[in-house]
Amino acid sequence: AKERLVTSYINLGNSYEKEGNIDQALVFLRKADSLKITENIAFYKKVIYGKLSNYYKTTQNFEEALTYKNKYTAMQDSLNQVNQSIAINELQTKYETEKKEKENALLKNDIVEKKQTQNILIIVVIASIILGTGISILIAKNAKRKQLLAKQKEKIRIQKIEKELKEQELSSIDVLIEGQEKERQRLAENLHDNLGGTLAALKLNLQNLEQHQSDPNIVNKSINNSLNLINDAYQSVRTMAHEKSSGVVASQGLLPAIQNFTNNISSEKLKIEIDHFGLKNRLENSLEIKIFRIIQELITNIIKHANATEANISLTNHNSTLNIIVEDNGKGFKQNFSKSKGVGIATIEKRIENLGGSLEIDSHPERGSSIIINLPI
Incomplete structure (x- = not known):
């Protein structure tokens, strides 16, 4: 919450700076500097010290301007060290990620090959079923069997229609x-x-x-x-x-x-x-x-x-x-x-x-x- 207040005070200071009201801008920057924050301390302090140095320089208070300039430089050095550590960690992470991606690629290729084999088996099974059905139809010349088959198909069709109607009714409800x-x-x-x-x-x-x-x-x-x-x-x-x-x-x-x-x-x-x-x-x-x-x-x-x-x-x-x-x-x-x-x-x-x-x-x-x-x- 205090980091939000620091940001609000800095933004208000910027607004008054644009309007040329340096004294009011200093008031809000001092408020921001007085807050005890626990996150991104170096970043916020760097921004605050830099702006305070510029404001005091504008008001020709060179002693205070130099003091805050030195504080700004110290915070900049601290941030540089943090950025270097982050860069090293990012390189390490990138290396581990690339290594993992290569392992995943090999695993994915194995999965694709297995899936292709399964697809071929499925096609063979489906082709066999279709061929067997065709032979059965050609052999089935008995009229009664055809009539029975026709009745069964009609029954299935009616059941399917009834099921669809019931699903639509349930969906509407x-x-x-x-x-x-x-x-x-x-x-x-x-x-x-x-x-x-x-x-x-x-x-x-x-x-x-x-x-x-x-x-x-x-x-x-x-x-x-x-x-x-x-x-x-x-x-x-x-x-x-x-x-x-x-x-x-x-x-x-x-x-x-x-x-x-x-x-x-x-x-x-x-x-x-x-x-x-x-x-x-x-x-x-x-x-x-x-x-x-x-x-x-x-x-x-x-x-x-x-x-x-x-x-x-x-x-x-x-x-x-x-x-x-x-x-x-x-x-x-x-x-x-x-x-x-x-x-x-x-x-x-x-x-x-x-x-x-x-x-x-x-x-x-x-x-x-x-x-x-x-x-x-």
Whole structure:
């Protein structure tokens, strides 16, 4: 997860560098340098030190520029040694592969020769059967035997037709059952993703209303939010009844839909903040809907399971990649959580996989959770 954050900080630094804002670029590069990563350390440090050296040189801080230049050179030397080791291993692997391919080729030739011999035997057997059948037909001149043979053939033909009809009937039943099952699954996912999140948010608002009955401002806000959520639930049911999937996202766009959703949920019990960068233009409508459903399900999981008081949604569009980070300060969960995923996480992971993206989960008990998603757009 931290390697993803390092990449995001480096990309943001590049963006500010292109805009000529070197001071802001330095801020993000220092953030990237401060993260403790465990994978590809030399590669990331080389990139960070090289950029820091150039930035300090641009600002004419030559002392710092020289310091990071020396660090960059040290990391470059380390990478060269690693690359040499990799090259040696690749040559060894290539040698072993070629050796194995030669052995496989010899084995394949033996198999081909055996198969050819088997084919010749099969042809001889088939030719013998055909020849024997022809001789038998020529010999069989008895009319009764011909009639019996004709009746047997007719019986076989009828049986074959009946078998084909039964197979077609069974196939039609299988198709019908499969279609019904897919429709049930689609409806279940729609209820879980859409109505589930809305009803979970409504429950949170009603709990907040119950706990702050003496505060008129909180009471009014909770009532308004609850009415909005009830209206959303009604619209969701109405949308499903009319086989529509666009909803609020189609009419308003991704960011307004997320803001509207979180505004109805945020209360004294749970505050949700949204940070966004680079989302000036709308995405393709179906993609916006899928992204909204993913974020909606993540927030629903926080409401149901995290016992959090604060949550943050961060969306960054950079270099045709949408980076989504959903964080909370809740109770978290163990790292082996993936071995027993719930319906929500499994559904989210499947949707992200279908979109060609990646998902990372960073969570520890009593330390909150961070869900990091990268999607190509």
